[in-house]
Amino acid sequence: MQVVSWLPRTELPFAAPSRPELLVLPEPPAEPVITRPVVKAAVAPGKPAERPKIEVPRPVSKPVVEAESAPVPAKVVQLPPPRFALQLLRAGRCLVLVELPTGSAFQSRDPAYLLLKDMLRAAGLPDSPQIIGEPVRWPLLRRGNVDQGPEAAREFVQGFVMARLEEAECACLWLIGLPAVRFAGETDAHAFNSQLQIEGLGCAWALPGLELLMDEPQRKADVWQAMRQLMARWKQNDE
Template identity: 70%
Template structure:
């Protein structure tokens, strides 16, 4: 089920401003009846309208009475007037320093399905998989070793972040995390899986809020179920010694998706 913050982040990322659900949404914010009340016409509102003074009229200067003498202030010793603080200096002292804006993260992720498993894979080049790509051939070898179909089904277009090149929409790390988690959760609601493979550091950071220390481990994620953290395909090709750790962890997890078939 999509929570209200994730649903709003998901709709904002798709630039959906006005929408109407076909059925009652779980965890949705309650409607506010006062927004549906008719707006009162302007004539019925009681305003105290007074004509504004003309721009050419000068304010009348106060005239001193003939019998009064001007009052002169005599400074007393020890009571020196304090220098007035300039408005600009006062604002600088009162306003706290603004934090530096966080640049939006940049990554590309592809979601695939192989048997009863979902795979969220980092696209190191940002381009979709090709049949003869070395990284895609390595992924097929890993699926065969896991006893899964080696021709995974590609689900949708790659998730590329940031979504927009320009605009005022928040595209920081928190917004990216909400979007990726909401995207995967929506696919899981359509068809559940026995295990979610998170391949690559961006998949770990924005789907599981984890880092490279979680490689080869299983994670229990709220709304996403059990996930298996793996290094990226490019990293496995650059450092082949990591494949032994992948195979060791895979042998302990194979029963989870093989029992579903």
């Protein structure tokens, strides 16, 4: 029966005593324990061992955008000085501030001057106007750092005409040419052939330049039509 050892439940009479090792039950085999070797860093004699460094994550700070909060200073753009030449004349009860097409004073046989004489004659005014002062040429020929931009030109032209208006009565101020309209009337070419009311200068009439009227004769019809509506201003006291 392949029985290696047998132990009776009770002690048998006259039987030999049992061996003690047979009474001990074998313990179940224990699970193997796996141990990892500990590696120690070699430390030089007399030098304390360094503690391992532990990296602690730090919060990442976001860059501060200052461009949105800080106002950008406006860049001042200095405009170049305008260039023009104007002549002031008197014809009856009207003052005429006219652009000089060539920049030089009118000559008796200049086509632009002959056209101006025709316009004055058609308006019932003397066709030989009186020249008042020297032509106003801009920019001014001065030394030093003098502002000669558009605003300075406007103040100068208006001051010049205002001083002449104090010397004699003026029923209407003719502004012939874009520089005269712009720097005395404070407006632009859209005001051609219209009546203006300018502070300090009174009633004014804006007209295209003489050279423009010669280059585009079809503009003369609008000038004659506007003239008929304004003639009463300078003729009412002459009748």
